[in-house]
Amino acid sequence: MTVTPVAPHEPEPVVYARARSPGIRWATLFHRDESLGYILLAPGFIILALLMAYPFVYAVFLSFTSKRIGGPATFVGWENYAKLASTDLYWKTIWNSIYYTVVALVFKFVGGLGLAVMLNRPFVGQRLAKALLLLPWIIPTVFSTLIWWWLFDPAFSVINEVLVVKWKLLSKPIPFLTDGNTAMASLIMVNVWRGVPFFGISFLAAMQAVPDELLEAARVDGATPWRTFWSITFPLIVPVVGVVALISTIGTLGDFDLPFLLTRGGPNDATTMFAVTAYTLSLSSGLIGLGAAVSMTMFPLLAILVVVSLLQVRQRQGVS
Amino acid sequence: MAESTAIQLKRRQGLVAVVLRRLRGEVPFYLLLLFVSFLLLFPFYWGFITSLKFEKEIFDFTGNLLWVKNPSLANYQTLFKTPRFFIWLRNTMLVSTVTTVLSVIVSIMAGYSIARLKFRGVTAASVIVFVTYLAPKGLLFVPLAQILNDWSLLGGLPALMITYPTFLIPFCTWLLSGYFSNVPVEPEECAMIDGASRIGAIIRVTLPMAWPGILTAAIFSFTLSWNELLYSLAFVRGEENRLLTNGVMSAFARSDIYFWGPLMAASTLASVPVALLYFLFMDRFVSGITAGATKG
Numbered sequence: 001m002t003v004t005p006v007a008p009h010e011p012e013p014v015v016y017a018r019a020r021s022p023g024i025r026w027a028t029l030f031h032r033d034e035s036l037g038y039i040l041l042a043p044g045f046i047i048l049a050l051l052m053a054y055p056f057v058y059a060v061f062l063s064f065t066s067k068r069i070g071g072p073a074t075f076v077g078w079e080n081y082a083k084l085a086s087t088d089l090y091w092k093t094i095w096n097s098i099y100y101t102v103v104a105l106v107f108k109f110v111g112g113l114g115l116a117v118m119l120n121r122p123f124v125g126q127r128l129a130k131a132l133l134l135l136p137w138i139i140p141t142v143f144s145t146l147i148w149w150w151l152f153d154p155a156f157s158v159i160n161e162v163l164v165v166k167w168k169l170l171s172k173p174i175p176f177l178t179d180g181n182t183a184m185a186s187l188i189m190v191n192v193w194r195g196v197p198f199f200g201i202s203f204l205a206a207m208q209a210v211p212d213e214l215l216e217a218a219r220v221d222g223a224t225p226w227r228t229f230w231s232i233t234f235p236l237i238v239p240v241v242g243v244v245a246l247i248s249t250i251g252t253l254g255d256f257d258l259p260f261l262l263t264r265g266g267p268n269d270a271t272t273m274f275a276v277t278a279y280t281l282s283l284s285s286g287l288i289g290l291g292a293a294v295s296m297t298m299f300p301l302l303a304i305l306v307v308v309s310l311l312q313v314r315q316r317q318g319v320s
Numbered sequence: 321m322a323e324s325t326a327i328q329l330k331r332r333q334g335l336v337a338v339v340l341r342r343l344r345g346e347v348p349f350y351l352l353l354l355f356v357s358f359l360l361l362f363p364f365y366w367g368f369i370t371s372l373k374f375e376k377e378i379f380d381f382t383g384n385l386l387w388v389k390n391p392s393l394a395n396y397q398t399l400f401k402t403p404r405f406f407i408w409l410r411n412t413m414l415v416s417t418v419t420t421v422l423s424v425i426v427s428i429m430a431g432y433s434i435a436r437l438k439f440r441g442v443t444a445a446s447v448i449v450f451v452t453y454l455a456p457k458g459l460l461f462v463p464l465a466q467i468l469n470d471w472s473l474l475g476g477l478p479a480l481m482i483t484y485p486t487f488l489i490p491f492c493t494w495l496l497s498g499y500f501s502n503v504p505v506e507p508e509e510c511a512m513i514d515g516a517s518r519i520g521a522i523i524r525v526t527l528p529m530a531w532p533g534i535l536t537a538a539i540f541s542f543t544l545s546w547n548e549l550l551y552s553l554a555f556v557r558g559e560e561n562r563l564l565t566n567g568v569m570s571a572f573a574r575s576d577i578y579f580w581g582p583l584m585a586a587s588t589l590a591s592v593p594v595a596l597l598y599f600l601f602m603d604r605f606v607s608g609i610t611a612g613a614t615k616g
Contacts, residue, residue, distance in 0.1 A: 040429040058466065062462065132361060139591045141547055143590045279554065283465065302455070
């Protein structure tokens with residue numbers, strides 16, 4: 001069987017064709033999936049490579065050097081990590097970040113579920129209520145945190161005024177941001193206040209996607225609303241609930257705005273967290289190597305969370 | 321005749337009774353709704369009424385706390401008369417606009433590519449986008465400051481214009497790829513059969529259909545830039561280069577003296593445009609978030 005290569009559409013003078021009209025080759029490049037795919041991805045991925053991948057590698061490198069602002073980057077091995085491990089600040093940073101993230105997550109989750117259940121019924125003004133209740137999440141953090149700062153004012157807090165003077169529920173004012181324990185509780189409170197609407201509205205959207213027939217069938221079978229929720233609605237919204245919770249956890253672990261604005265990590269490092277400690281060490285004190293090492297400590301935790309999120313999203317894609 | 325009106329009247333009374341009974345059943349629900357709304361919205365109200373008070377009244381807690389005795393716009397005047405206020409506003413607008421336009425264009429390309437094209441590595445690309453979306457800013461600002469310094473960009477607004485896209489592009493690409501995969505393919509194919517080039521078909525046929533998604537991405541990007549704090553604190557130096565957020569704070573929250581009036585006026589002013597945008601496009605935001613959350 002002899003093959004006579006006859007290719008009428010792809011004649012030999014490719015070079016000739018290119019020479020005569022370069023447009024043809026460009027048109028193919030921009031036409032075929034194989035090439036167009038990469039062309040369209042290129043700008044975004046170049047930016048991400050230069051400003052995320054490269055900084056990440058650079059951060060790992062810096063965390064093993066004694067770099068200070070304006071100074072040379074001398075390799076020192078694990079010295080930064082060893083130095084950090086011998087300080088209270090480092091352990092406080094790790095503990096505070098995890099505590100803040102976990103406690104806030106529990107409250108946001110429960111609150112969000114409650115909010116979604118409350119709004120998941122027809123009532124007069126539902127649209128308006130949904131829009132208004134989402135406000136804490138959409139108003140820029142910096143500005144809403146400023147308001148909380150004022151609400152937490154040590155001498156003129158309206159919350160204390162009402163609780164202590166007007167209603168006489170407390171004998172002395174709450175030291176919102178000036179005492180270590182209450183400062184952490186206050187930060188968690190503001191984080192929850194900001195997060196509950198986001199959790200609630202996402203959960204609500206997922207609940208409204210639950211087919212009515214299933215709920216109707218459960219009702220006909222005599223299931224209580226409580227039972228229906230946990231046996232039908234909840235399992236069906238778990239994928240959305242899980243992704244929302246994971247995204248929020250990752251964001252909270254790396255949070256900077258709230259602890260920085262309200263307490264700067266104080267009093268006495270009681271509320272310092274990864275981003276705040278890294279900021280004070282590297283940018284305020286100029287110890288870039290140490291600051292990078294603090295940021296890098298966050299990485300293993302983040303990596304685990306990211307892998308779990310990925311698996312969850314992929315599983316979900318497989319289902320739908 | 322008289323009988324029928326009597327029946328009608330009775331029916332109407334019955335209707336009123338039913339409505340009343342149903343409303344009474346709803347009372348606990350509305351009370352709960354009111355309570356939750358109060359918890360979530362009181363801070364904004366308190367900030368707003370503080371912005372309308374004179375210094376003396378701000379620290380005076382006698383009388384009705386939920387009302388303003390002598391409302392005035394003095395705090396807003398103070399705010400506008402702050403030296404450089406309009407420079408900060410211009411900086412913020414400039415940085416937000418440039419980064420939004422850049423990020424949305426780049427993300428339309430990447431999002432389309434991931435959602436619609438078949439090529440080797442497309443799955444890896446979507447995973448990378450998701451992972452970069454999750455990376456918190458707290459992880460990379462230390463090396464970024466150093467890199468910007470190496471490139472002699474540290475200190476000025478361009479530092480923000482090139483670093484804001486690092487959190488905007490992953491987010492917008494993620495959102496838009498979810499959106500593009502729901503836009504039908506056929507119109508684009510028809511346009512190509514009619515002789516349009518592929519790029520031409522994408523721009524003239526597919527993009528207009530994806531308009532709501534693109535708008536959502538743009539608004540999200542703009543508000544995320546408007547909201548940014550860490551990078552603008554870490555990468556920018558000098559009074560002239562401040563953005564509204566840290567500018568306002570540096571002007572009215574000096575060491576331990578806080579000028580709550582102007583601070584609350586600034587909070588109110590900065591919040592209103594964002595809130596309005598979200599009210600107008602809320603349904604799209606919610607579906608955008610969940611489409612993102614379920615599509616990846």
